[in-house]
Amino acid sequence: MFPRLIMESFLRQRRRKLLAALAILLGTTAVTAMLAIGTSVGDKMNRELAAYGANIVVYPAADTLDVQEDGINIRPATAGSYLKEADLVKIKNIFWRNNITDISPELPLTVTVRTANATQQVPATGYWFHRTLRSGDESWTMGAPALHPWWKLHGSWPSDTGNAIPNEIAVGSDLARQLHLHLGDPLEVQNQSVRVAGIVSTGDATDRTLLVPLALAQAWMGRPGVVRRVYVSALTKPEDALARKDPNKLSPKMHDRWYCSPYANSIAYQIEETLPHTRAEQIRRIAQGESTVLSRISGLMLLVALAALLAAALAVAASMTTAIVERRQEIGLMRALGATRNTIAGLFFTEITLLALGGGLLGYLLGSLLAGRIGEQVFGSSIAFNPMLLPATLLLAVVVSLAGSAPSVWQAMKMEPATILREDA
Amino acid sequence: MSVAATRPETIIELRDATREYRGHAGTVRALDSISLSVSRGEWLAIMGPSGSGKSTLVNLLGCLDRVDAGSVRIAGKDINTLSRKELDQFRAETVGFIFQQFHLIPYLSALENIMLAQYFHSMTDRKEAMAALERVGLGDRAGHLPSELSGGEQQRVCIARALINQPPVLLADEPTGNLDAANQQIVTGLLRSLNQLGHTILMVTHDPEMAQMADRIVELHHGRIVAEREVSLAPHTS
Numbered sequence: 001m002f003p004r005l006i007m008e009s010f011l012r013q014r015r016r017k018l019l020a021a022l023a024i025l026l027g028t029t030a031v032t033a034m035l036a037i038g039t040s041v042g043d044k045m046n047r048e049l050a051a052y053g054a055n056i057v058v059y060p061a062a063d064t065l066d067v068q069e070d071g072i073n074i075r076p077a078t079a080g081s082y083l084k085e086a087d088l089v090k091i092k093n094i095f096w097r098n099n100i101t102d103i104s105p106e107l108p109l110t111v112t113v114r115t116a117n118a119t120q121q122v123p124a125t126g127y128w129f130h131r132t133l134r135s136g137d138e139s140w141t142m143g144a145p146a147l148h149p150w151w152k153l154h155g156s157w158p159s160d161t162g163n164a165i166p167n168e169i170a171v172g173s174d175l176a177r178q179l180h181l182h183l184g185d186p187l188e189v190q191n192q193s194v195r196v197a198g199i200v201s202t203g204d205a206t207d208r209t210l211l212v213p214l215a216l217a218q219a220w221m222g223r224p225g226v227v228r229r230v231y232v233s234a235l236t237k238p239e240d241a242l243a244r245k246d247p248n249k250l251s252p253k254m255h256d257r258w259y260c261s262p263y264a265n266s267i268a269y270q271i272e273e274t275l276p277h278t279r280a281e282q283i284r285r286i287a288q289g290e291s292t293v294l295s296r297i298s299g300l301m302l303l304v305a306l307a308a309l310l311a312a313a314l315a316v317a318a319s320m321t322t323a324i325v326e327r328r329q330e331i332g333l334m335r336a337l338g339a340t341r342n343t344i345a346g347l348f349f350t351e352i353t354l355l356a357l358g359g360g361l362l363g364y365l366l367g368s369l370l371a372g373r374i375g376e377q378v379f380g381s382s383i384a385f386n387p388m389l390l391p392a393t394l395l396l397a398v399v400v401s402l403a404g405s406a407p408s409v410w411q412a413m414k415m416e417p418a419t420i421l422r423e424d425a
Numbered sequence: 426m427s428v429a430a431t432r433p434e435t436i437i438e439l440r441d442a443t444r445e446y447r448g449h450a451g452t453v454r455a456l457d458s459i460s461l462s463v464s465r466g467e468w469l470a471i472m473g474p475s476g477s478g479k480s481t482l483v484n485l486l487g488c489l490d491r492v493d494a495g496s497v498r499i500a501g502k503d504i505n506t507l508s509r510k511e512l513d514q515f516r517a518e519t520v521g522f523i524f525q526q527f528h529l530i531p532y533l534s535a536l537e538n539i540m541l542a543q544y545f546h547s548m549t550d551r552k553e554a555m556a557a558l559e560r561v562g563l564g565d566r567a568g569h570l571p572s573e574l575s576g577g578e579q580q581r582v583c584i585a586r587a588l589i590n591q592p593p594v595l596l597a598d599e600p601t602g603n604l605d606a607a608n609q610q611i612v613t614g615l616l617r618s619l620n621q622l623g624h625t626i627l628m629v630t631h632d633p634e635m636a637q638m639a640d641r642i643v644e645l646h647h648g649r650i651v652a653e654r655e656v657s658l659a660p661h662t663s
């Protein structure tokens with residue numbers, strides 16, 4: 001009988017129920033999308049945002065000293081002004097190693113290029129493209145492309161294993177046009193034959209350079225194993241009061257707290273610790289922007305989701321209030337026939353729960369699709385269906401619906417059969 | 426079915442029952458110190474002008490409401506001592522309601538309406554519900570919705586529902602008030618045969634002719650019993 005009552009009751013006041021279900025659906029859609037994006041993209045988004053530029057630059061400590069004598073820079077050009085490529089893996093050993101998403105060394109130089117119809121001096125930079133770093137059992141792929149996700153590449157990145165001396169290079173789009181270079185073309189750089197593997201368009205001065213494997217640049221310079229500077233991309237905590245403190249003036253306890261917070265500053269500090277004779281500096285504006293944007297976006301999504309849930313609760317409340325007023329004769333009759341207050345509450349709550357589960361399930365599906373779309377459109381990454389979110393979403397839908405309907409169901413419970421049947425005798 | 430007792434046994438006893446309604450316009454004393462007892466198997470008619478307290482009395486007798494002062498005993502139980510939950514259960518077991526407006530659930534079939542009373546009482550029994558429907562002559566209308574039944578048929582479903590849990594007391598609130606003459610006849614006939622089977626019937630009516638069917642008539646006025654008389658054993662037309 002109970003299922004029969006629920007079913008029939010379900011078919012009553014269909015339009016109002018549909019409205020309530022729709023509200024639940026919208027609420028859970030927003031929540032699912034938010035959670036899906038929050039959990040799956042949160043990390044990705046952070047990475048994407050972080051990728052809009054390095055947030056720490058590392059260079060030799062000697063560079064910061066302006067050693068000048070009689071107006072002439074006498075800083076030794078050889079000693080101390082390079083970093084060791086082999087040391088870079090140590091950056092992945094610092095306290096916040098898991099927050100380091102990319103390490104991109106650079107070695108700029110000027111090279112002589114000979115093509116079929118011209119010989120010319122052009123700027124070149126040695127990079128890692130897809131270099132695999134290993135430490136213990138772990139390995140990561142790092143390099144310039146990951147640091148600059150907006151770079152557009154035709155063809156492929158030069159092969160860059162770090163072992164053999166490579167013979168592939170990439171050419172900035174402006175330079176390629178100037179030199180009439182196309183994909184696959186051979187050319188001679190520093191008297192070595194190489195092949196154009198890719199043409200890169202970056203939107204900045206890099207478009208007028210050669211992008212070459214680091215090993216090649218080192219070979220051309222005659223300085224194996226060196227790099228000029230390193231850009232490091234790290235997931236950081238937004239800057240707060242503590243972050244802006246001078247770590248050397250903090251009490252030991254506060255220093256520990258500072259050290260153990262993933263501020264760009266403290267990560268830079270840890271890089272300096274691990275790579276002696278280097279300076280690591282936060283590239284401020286961008287690093288801060290990332291964190292702010294990220295926290296603003298999640299705050300906004302949370303707000304939207306909360307508003308949607310509140311709207312759902314209100315819609316359910318409104319629908320239940322009218323439903324119960326319209327059915328008060330029926331409730332009175334059931335009470336007269338022996339139904340207890342709890343039976344009545346059970347009837348309505350079961351119905352609401354079913355409604356919530358239905359709306360919540362659809363909301364979950366729709367929200368997951370929405371999250372997928374947003375992931376593609378906004379963050380350029382796909383978001384897979386996360387089945388873990390289903391129980392959470394359903395629970396939320398049920399809780400919100402029960403909370404929304406509780407006042408009116410309480411009213412229904414309180415109705416006394418005598419007053420309901422009163423108009424009768 | 427309960428069997429008529431050989432010795433009249435009191436099934437309902439009201440002592441100085443008072444019920445007041447408090448509203449913003451002041452307090453209305455709907456029942457004023459009423460004392461009344463009903464024997465098992467008796468058929469009591471309650472009469473009186475509108476507003477005299479008939480509904481209030483029926484609500485008390487039907488365990489739908491409680492007194493503000495005095496006591497109500499039904500089948501040996503003092504209603505005041507029962508918790509709300511116990512009262513719900515007691516009502517389901519003790520009282521069958523027959524309403525002027527029938528109060529059938531519109532989306533349930535005739536048979537399901539009867540089964541609903543079984544459900545709230547204990548558990549449903551389709552066969553028994555069907556038998557009850559046959560007893561009121563509606564065996565062939567089991568699957569019909571209330572809207573597909575005439576007023577008289579609806580009232581017969583209502584009677585079948587009131588009887589389904591074999592309550593010792595039947596409460597009929599203007600049972601024929603909404604019926605035409607022919608259906609009134611059928612319903613009256615049903616009530617009479619139920620009374621002959623031993624059911625105690627408490628019936629509110631405006632119709633003097635209908636009241637003559639009862640064993641006793643009490644008349645209310647301003648919440649008090651102003652007249653009470655036994656009906657002479659005039660031969661029932663049947």
Ligand SMILES: Nc1ncnc2c1ncn2[C@@H]1O[C@H](COP(=O)(O)OP(=O)(O)O)[C@@H](O)[C@H]1O
Pocket residue numbers: 419422425446447448453454455473474475476477478479480481482
């Ligand atoms: N729930 C209520 N609230 C306030 N006053 C009520 C209520 N029920 C009945 N009354 C008042 O109590 C008196 C008796 O009403 P009622 O028992 O319905 O009389 P009857 O059924 O004989 O017409 C009337 O004056 C009526 O207005």
Ligand SMILES: [Mg+2]
Pocket residue numbers: 424425475476479480
């Ligand atoms: Mg009345």
